[in-house]
Amino acid sequence: MISSPILQEKNSVVFGAGGSVGAAVAKKFAAEGAEVFLAGRTKSNVEQVMKQITAAGGRAHAAVIDALDDAAVKNYFDSVAGQTGRIDIVFNAVGPLAKEYGNTKSAVELAIEEFMVPLATVVKSQFITARAAARHMVKQHSGVIIFLTGSPARGHVPGGTAIGTAFGAIESLTENLALEIGPAGVRVVCLRTTANTDSRTIQQTMDALVSRMNITKEQAIAQIANLNFLKVPASVCDTANAAVLLASDYAHMMTGTVVNSTAGAALD
Secondary structure (H helix, E strand, C coil), rough: CCCCCCCCCCCCEEECCCHHHHHHHHHHHHHCCEEEEEECCCCHHHHHHHHHHHHCCCEEEEEECCCCHHHHHHHHHHHHHHCCCCCCEEEHHHHCCHHHCCCCCCHHHHHHHHHHHHHHHHHHHHHHHHHHHHHHHHHHCCCCEEEEEEEECCCCCCCHHHHHHHHHHHHHHHHHHHHHHHHHHCCEEEEEEEECCCCHHHHHHHHHHHHHHHCCCCHHHHHHCCCCCCCCCCCCHHHHHHHHHHHHHHCCCCCCCCECCCCCCCCC
């Protein structure tokens, strides 16, 4: 018996779809049968992902949306819901450049302006998009909101104070939002990943390590991989595969929880 794709007939919205993680998740959602609405700030990036998905036989639509613009996000969800009738999955991969929040700097060297960047961007955008999605999902009594964090939420290495604090806030938001909208049949889960070494942010982090420690990029990748139990580097494909599982009906009893996909790099 041939099984159907596990996201067949699902309508998904991916913010930050022009970036490395967002694009990987969007492509995997589409490959598993979902219709994907791609949102990002750079038109050329989201349109390129859309073309790649449609060329592979998937269904995708691209839009230029600033995930920090509350009104724009609300209007976008209203538009998508108007086209499709419902919104089943929301995933947000929006984030600043690593250099903007002083990644790899110690807490005592971190400027307050750098510390505030992830709070003002990552946390704010996750709340804006999740709240707007929740308003539609509560009315339809179904849906899943997937937050994204990383191993710095557990302070596993020095130099991740700013982004780790933001990730910790998002993981708390997961529980609080899930508690409030769970009775309406809406799930909220958080996917905590380890460093995806082929993502833009981690590539920048490795560049900083190469410069500061006078090592090669291969050695930097090995150092990052050595932080997890499997001793192998994670990729954006790993994150996308985990997101598909959480978005699917196979995970219908998972809500208000952080799914640890760090291979032991950050223990609960």
